[in-house]
Structure formats: C-alpha cells, structure tokens
Amino acid sequence: MTDLVIINPTAHAQIYQGLSNGYAAFEPPIWAGMLSLAMKYQGFDVELVDCEGLSIGYEDAARLVKDCRPKLVCIPVYGQQPSASTQNMYGASLTCSAIKDLCPDIPVLLIGGHISALPEQTLLEERADFVCQGEGVHTLSGLLQSDMTRTDHLKKVPGLWFKDEFGLVQHTAQAPMIPMKEMELVLPGVDYDALPMDKYRAHNWHCYDGMTDRSGYASIYTSLGCPFSCSFCCINAPFGANKFRYWSPEFIVNKIDKLVEKHGIRNLKIADEMFVLRDDHFLEICKLLAQRDYKLNIWAYSRIDTIKDRHLEALKAAGVNWLGLGIESISKKVRDDVIKGRFSDDKITQVVKKIQGAGINVAGNFIFGLPEDDFDSMKLNLDYCMSLELDMANLYSAMAYPGSQLHRSALQDGFELPDSWLGYSQHSFECKPLSTNYIDSSQVLAFRDKAWQAFHTDPAYLARMEAKFGAEVGQHLREMTQYVLPRKNAAPTLQQEFSYPHFNSADYLIPNTK
Numbered sequence: 001m002t003d004l005v006i007i008n009p010t011a012h013a014q015i016y017q018g019l020s021n022g023y024a025a026f027e028p029p030i031w032a033g034m035l036s037l038a039m040k041y042q043g044f045d046v047e048l049v050d051c052e053g054l055s056i057g058y059e060d061a062a063r064l065v066k067d068c069r070p071k072l073v074c075i076p077v078y079g080q081q082p083s084a085s086t087q088n089m090y091g092a093s094l095t096c097s098a099i100k101d102l103c104p105d106i107p108v109l110l111i112g113g114h115i116s117a118l119p120e121q122t123l124l125e126e127r128a129d130f131v132c133q134g135e136g137v138h139t140l141s142g143l144l145q146s147d148m149t150r151t152d153h154l155k156k157v158p159g160l161w162f163k164d165e166f167g168l169v170q171h172t173a174q175a176p177m178i179p180m181k182e183m184e185l186v187l188p189g190v191d192y193d194a195l196p197m198d199k200y201r202a203h204n205w206h207c208y209d210g211m212t213d214r215s216g217y218a219s220i221y222t223s224l225g226c227p228f229s230c231s232f233c234c235i236n237a238p239f240g241a242n243k244f245r246y247w248s249p250e251f252i253v254n255k256i257d258k259l260v261e262k263h264g265i266r267n268l269k270i271a272d273e274m275f276v277l278r279d280d281h282f283l284e285i286c287k288l289l290a291q292r293d294y295k296l297n298i299w300a301y302s303r304i305d306t307i308k309d310r311h312l313e314a315l316k317a318a319g320v321n322w323l324g325l326g327i328e329s330i331s332k333k334v335r336d337d338v339i340k341g342r343f344s345d346d347k348i349t350q351v352v353k354k355i356q357g358a359g360i361n362v363a364g365n366f367i368f369g370l371p372e373d374d375f376d377s378m379k380l381n382l383d384y385c386m387s388l389e390l391d392m393a394n395l396y397s398a399m400a401y402p403g404s405q406l407h408r409s410a411l412q413d414g415f416e417l418p419d420s421w422l423g424y425s426q427h428s429f430e431c432k433p434l435s436t437n438y439i440d441s442s443q444v445l446a447f448r449d450k451a452w453q454a455f456h457t458d459p460a461y462l463a464r465m466e467a468k469f470g471a472e473v474g475q476h477l478r479e480m481t482q483y484v485l486p487r488k489n490a491a492p493t494l495q496q497e498f499s500y501p502h503f504n505s506a507d508y509l510i511p512n513t514k
Contacts, residue, residue, distance in 0.1 A: 002070040003044040003144055007061050008032040009075055010052035011091030015425045018483045024427075025203040026052060027219050030271060031078040031112065033190035034221075038137050041188050044144055048194040051095070055199075058091075058098040066103050072143055073099060075128075076136075077112030085113035086402055087425035093126055100127045107148050111136040114421075117403030119161045120169060134159035137186055138175040180245040183224075187247075189255050190220065192263060202267040204476065205363065205392040206299055206322060208469040218259050219269040222252045222285060226273040228303075231337075231405035232328075232367065232398060233273075244277065249284035253292075260294050268298045268319075276302035276311060276323070283311065286318035297321050299363070304351050312358035323355055324363045324394070329370060329377070330384040337372040345384065352388050361391035368451060369398035369444035371406075373436045375496040378444075382451045382498070386458060391468070393455050396426055397433030397441075397448045410434060416441065423489075432489045442491040449490060450498075450505040456481050459502055486511045 008029035016024040029050055036048040047068055051061050065073055077092045079085050096108050107129040115122050119133040129148070132139040142157035151164045158175035178186045201214040223246035226233070259265040275282055289296065299322030300315075307323070315323070329335050330345050352362050366385050368378045385393055400407040400417060401424060410417060418424055418432040425431055433448070435441045455461065456477060466474035490510045497506045 001045075002047055002068040004039055004072050004074060004140075005047045005049065005065055005068050005070040006032050006036050006039075006074045006076065007065075007095060008048075008050045008052060009058075009061070009077075009088065009091035009095040010056075011088060011094075011422070012052055014090060014422055014428060015087050016427045017429060017485055019427055019485070023204050023480055025206075025214075025217070025269075026200045027217075027269070028053065028190065028192065028195050028197065028200055029076065029078065030190055030219055030221055032076045033192060033195060034187050035074065035076060035111070035136060035140060036191035036194055037189055038187055039140060039144070040191065042141055044141075046191075046194075048191055050195055051091070053196045053199045058094045059102075061095050062098040062102040065099050065106060069103075070106065072140075072148070073106055073108045074140060075108065075110050077110060077114050084425075085115075086421050087428065088112075089114055089421035093421070097127050107143075109140065109143060111140070114402055117401075117407075119171065123161045123163070123169060129162065130154075131161045132159050133161060133171070134174045135178060137178065177241065177243060178245070183245060183247050184251050189251075192218065192259065197263040197265075202269070202297075203299075204480070206267060206269070206297065208361075208391075208465070208473045209321070210297070214267065216264050216266040217268075218263065218265045219271045220252070220255060220259070221271050222246055222249075222275065223272045223277075223281065227277075228274070229405075230326075231409070232370065232401070233404055244274070246278065246281045249281065249288055252285055253288040256289065256294075256296075257292070260292075260296075266295070266297060268296050270298060270300035272301060274303065274306065275300035276307050276315070279311075283314050286314040286320070289319060290314070290317040294319060299324065301326070304348055307351060307355065309354060312355060312360065316359050320360060322361045322363055322391075324365060325352070325355075326365045327385075328365060328367045329373070330381050331372070331377045334370050334372045334377055334381075337370065349388065352390065356389075356391070362388075363392040363394060364388060364390045365394045365396065367396045367398050368448045369433050369436055369439070369441070371398075371409075371434075371437050373398070373444075374438040375443075375447070375494075378447055378451075379496075379498050382454065385451075386455055386461075386500075389464060391465075395448055395452045395455065397431070397444055398436070399424055399426070400434045406434065427485060429486050429488050431487060439495075442489055443495060445487060445490040446492070446494055446510060449485060449487065449510050450494070450508050453481060453484070453508060454498075454500055454503045454505070457503060458500070484511055488512065 012020045109130040110128045111132040122131045139159040146153040161171040200217045202217040207214045225243045227244045296319035298320045301324045400410040422428045423430040423432040
C-alpha cells in the first residue's frame with residue numbers, strides 16, 4: 001500500500017486564459033517535489049503526480065488515487081511565483097472534490113501558502129479532511145505516523161487543522177520553522193526524478209535569445225522566505241515570520257549538476273523571492289556555476305536596493321541572463337505606504353542601466369492600484385516604465401493576497417475582495433483587483449490591461465527587441481498582443497484616458513463575455 005500520493009493540481013487554462021497556449025510557462029512544482037523527496041528520505045512510499053505537467057484532469061487524478069489506495073493524499077497549493085498560491089485553490093478544490101467523490105474513505109491534506117493564511121476557512125469550505133498551517137514537512141510526516149481516525153493522535157501532529165468526532169474545528173500549534181542548519185536534512189531538494197521533466201517549458205521572454213527552444217527547463221529554490229515586509233506580499237505566510245534561510249551553495253550547485261547532467265536542463269529559474277541578497281550565499285553559487293561553464297540561461301529576482309555593481313560580473317559569469325526587479329511604483333508616496341524600498345527614480349534608472357551594461361536583461365515589475373494610487377500616479381508609473389528601456393515588463397494590478405498585510409487591511413476597512421479564488425489571478429477572466437483609496441477596482445484593472453498593451457505595442461520597444469534578439473522576437477510580440485484578455489470586472493472605458501503617439505486607450509476595448 002502506498003503511504004502517500006502528492007498531487008500538484010492544475011487550472012492553467014483558467015488562470016492564464018489564452019496566454020496558456022504558447023506564452024505562459026509550464027514549471028515543475030517545486031513545493032510538491034520538495035515534500036515528495038522529504039517524505040521519501042523519511043522512508044515513506046510516495047507517488048508524485050503533476051497534473052499540470054502531465055495534462056491530466058481532476059477525475060483522472062482521482063482515479064490514480066483510487067488505484068494507489070494511499071494512506072494519505074496531499075495537495076500542495078503553490079504557484080509559479082510565491083504570491084500565486086491563492087489562484088491555484090481553484091484547481092486544488094476541484095481535485096479534492098473529485099478524490100472525495102471517488103474515494104471518500106481516503107483522507108486528503110491541503111497544504112501551501114494560501115492554506116497557511118486561511119487555515120480555518122479552508123477547512124470549513126473545502127472537502128479536505130485536514131489542512132496544514134506552516135511549511136508542512138513535520139505536519140505531513142506526523143500524519144503519516146499517526147492513526148488519522150483518532151483525535152488524540154491528531155492532537156499530537158504539529159500545524160494541523162481538523163474536525164474532531166463532534167464536528168468541531170481543532171488545531172495544534174504551528175510546527176517550528178526548520179532551522180537553517182537542518183535544511184539539507186529536512187528538505188533535501190526537489191524530487192525531479194519523479195516529475196515529467198521533458199514536459200516543462202520556460203517563459204517566452206526568458207528565451208527571447210533563442211525562441212526556438214524553451215524546453216530543458218527547471219526551477220529551483222536556493223533560499224526560503226524574505227526579510228522584508230512589503231504589505232502587498234504574502235510570501236512568508238507558510239513560515240509565520242519574515243525570515244531568510246538558505247541551503248549551502250555546494251548543496252544547491254550539486255542539485256543543478258544533476259539537473260544538467262541527468263535532465264538536460266539549460267533554462268533555469270531561481271524561484272527565490274530574493275536571490276540577490278546575501279553575498280556569501282548567491283555569490284558562492286555564482287562562482288561554482290561559473291567554474292562549471294554550463295552555459296545556462298538563468299533568471300532570478302533582485303531588489304533595487306540589494307543589487308550592487310560588484311555583483312554583476314559574477315551573476316553574468318554564472319549564466320544569469322535575466323534579473324527581475326521589483327520596482328512596483330515610481331511614486332514615493334505609493335511605495336512608502338506599502339513599505340517598499342527607500343530608493344529614488346534616479347537610483348532605479350542607474351541600476352537598470354548598469355545591469356543591462358553587464359549583459360544582463362532586466363524585467364521590471366510594476367503594480368497599478370496600490371492603496372495610494374490615483375490616475376495621475378498610475379499614468380506617471382506607466383510613463384516611467386516605458387522610459388526605462390526595459391527588456392520586459394510585468395505589469396500587475398494590486399491584489400490583496402491572503403497572508404499579506406494588504407489583505408488584512410482590506411478586510412478591516414471593508415474593501416471588496418474577489419468572490420472566487422480565480423479572482424486573485426492576474427490573468428483570469430474573474431480577476432478582481434483591490435480598489436484604491438481613490439479609484440474602484442474596475443478602473444484599476446482596465447488601466448492595467450491598457451497599460452500592458454501600450455508597453456508591448458510601443459514601436460520603440462519592438463525596435464529594441466528586434467535589434468537585440470532578432471526579428472523572430474518582434475513577430476512573437478506582435479502576435480502576443482493580438483490576444484486581449486477577456487475580463488468580467490474591467491471597466492470598458494477609463495474615467496481618465498491616456499494616449500501615446502502609437503496607442504490611444506480610448507480606442508482599446510477589453511472584451512467582456514459575461
């Protein structure tokens with residue numbers, strides 16, 4: 001009898017709509033893979049099923065569970081980025097229900113960032129038998145070693161929420177955070193060998209320099225958590241504290257060795273919330289990778305105020321060809337309100353130019369609709385974004401993700417939140433961002449979508465991309481911008497329009513298929 005089946009659920013088409021066909025990435029599920037390998041190291045018999053990678057639906061996943069007859073099913077709810085956990089509740093919920101319909105006697109545990117943020121609500125709303133608050137390793141192993149039919153046993157499992165024999169909600173104290181010195185023993189890596197590694201593909205922009213091959217792709221954590229306290233971020237929900245822990249550089253590079261040698265990986269995403277942070281950590285990884293000369297195509301995250309001139313040569317030598325920078329807003333007032341970095345627009349410009357000067361492409365992240373945003377600040381933000389001559393821009397609507405201070409404040413102040421978990425997806429039909437103190441959410445979403453089109457159809461941007469990466473990338477961008485996301489909750493027109501010589505937002509309509 002199998003001890004554990006871990007299922008990574010899928011809702012790729014609903015989350016990304018038409019962008020799921022050829023534009024969005026397919027990534028190996030890191031947390032599902034880490035939990036799988038952790039439990040195998042503890043001696044349990046584990047089956048890992050990536051529904052997204054294998055392109056199988058909820059009923060198929062349930063049939064696999066029925067065939068295995070495991071002691072426990074675990075459904076991790078994480079996304080391609082740390083803040084993308086909530087949107088994956090859609091697929092997790094349907095997967096859980098399908099399993100309980102077919103195998104009502106097999107217990108199901110939900111685990112993940114969203115679950116840790118809303119454990120009681122999840123237990124009450126979903127058909128899962130258990131939910132985990134915390135990182136999950138100790139909760140998972142504790143369940144597997146217990147009699148899950150006995151309340152007295154369940155009360156000894158850390159980080160567990162469940163209903164007792166009377167139907168009352170019970171929970172235990174959250175498991176202690178894994179100490180950094182124990183990371184390699186407790187979380188010994190990702191179970192890549194159990195995943196369909198030939199099925200994954202990199203983000204389209206990650207491979208602008210070589211658009212023909214987005215395969216040979218993997219993602220990896222070199223660290224967990226983040227020491228910063230940006231109010232819009234929910235990255236630390238599973239950990240319960242703003243902590244930064246990391247595996248040793250030798251441990252990480254050994255894992256990358258195996259990805260390259262065994263799975264043919266060439267495109268690599270370092271999924272850490274903040275890779276460029278601790279010099280003794282990431283610079284040593286860079287040094288070890290440079291010695292191997294794998295010719296990897298890597299992208300990773302940094303902040304404007306953590307990247308230094310002395311870092312750039314080492315990053316490039318390691319194969320880091322893209323850095324994602326969390327700029328968010330050019331408005332100091334807007335940034336200060338969400339506790340996001342104390343840096344000037346001059347500093348941002350200098351950092352972007354220096355990174356690009358080192359041969360590293362820059363992907364800038366911007367958020368429209370933070371609490372202190374109005375139309376003027378959002379327009380200023382877009383103008384600045386377009387002036388930076390970025391290689392790619394992620395333009396987001398502000399979202400009050402569960403586990404963030406923004407979510408807690410929204411509940412306290414009575415701001416309207418999405419009416420479904422898919423509503424927290426930036427690209428879904430149901431997307432419903434947060435209203436600001438001055439603009440309602442439908443206007444924020446409409447502005448964001450029009451801003452995205454304005455940036456990506458800018459002739460100056462297209463000319464730069466073609467000069468840098470070739471005509472194929474320019475054609476790819478023109479084809480991508482032909483697709484316009486249908487939206488349920490976006491205003492068809494803006495109260496305050498904006499225009500550029502190549503783009504008039506008043507002429508751009510967001511399709512609504514209510």
